[in-house]
Amino acid sequence: MTLFAIIGAFVVGFGTIFLFLGALGIFRLPDVYNRLQAGTKCTTLGAFCAIVGVGIAQPDWIFKAVIVAVFILLTNPISAHALARASYKSAIRPYEGTVVDKCREFGECEEVKDGAEDFQPGLDDEE
Amino acid sequence: MNLTLYTIFFGIGAAAVLLCMLRALLGPTASDRLVAVDGMITITTALLVLLALFLGRRIYVDVALVYAVLAFVGVIAVARYLERGL
Numbered sequence: 001m002t003l004f005a006i007i008g009a010f011v012v013g014f015g016t017i018f019l020f021l022g023a024l025g026i027f028r029l030p031d032v033y034n035r036l037q038a039g040t041k042c043t044t045l046g047a048f049c050a051i052v053g054v055g056i057a058q059p060d061w062i063f064k065a066v067i068v069a070v071f072i073l074l075t076n077p078i079s080a081h082a083l084a085r086a087s088y089k090s091a092i093r094p095y096e097g098t099v100v101d102k103c104r105e106f107g108e109c110e111e112v113k114d115g116a117e118d119f120q121p122g123l124d125d126e127e
Numbered sequence: 128m129n130l131t132l133y134t135i136f137f138g139i140g141a142a143a144v145l146l147c148m149l150r151a152l153l154g155p156t157a158s159d160r161l162v163a164v165d166g167m168i169t170i171t172t173a174l175l176v177l178l179a180l181f182l183g184r185r186i187y188v189d190v191a192l193v194y195a196v197l198a199f200v201g202v203i204a205v206a207r208y209l210e211r212g213l
Binding site: 005009012013015016017019020022023024026027032035036039040043044046047050051054057058060061064065067068071072075076078079080082083085086087089090092 | 129132133136139140142143144146147149150156157158159161162163165166169170172173176177179180185188189191192195196199202203206207209210211
């Protein structure tokens, strides 16, 4: 086992633990926005560390591994932002313990109506 | 020894995918399921790159790259659909 393999295995293990913690957050947290926060941050760091660790352990592959890692690092926040925006616009309330909701406070998301339970996406702009 | 270590990492990653899949099955709204699937996608990309190292096949890194690109487009499309319809 060379030095590169040892360092790579260490980094991969660090990333894998973060992947597991992110999945635990997705499973246990109470509403969509908390789940999104835990899922996005933890899995981004975990996937980045795991892929770069593979690149360290196998130094021929470092170029492609860094391409995949940087792609994940760039696109994961974008998809998380789109998901949070879509959740808010489709009238999903934050749960009761939420302290501050700036978007509602400033009235910037006026499309949010009450009666979130019987909202069907795509059905309200048919006419 | 190296392969044993990476088998343990695979076990942890598989447990993570299992937790996300439970949330995707249980989740009360469509957004919950989509968040869980998004987490599953990121974990699966990392596990594909790990699988490339585990099996010694370089082509799986390319598979992981294509999977990440297509999954990103898919998540954006479904999020747009949830936001205001197609």
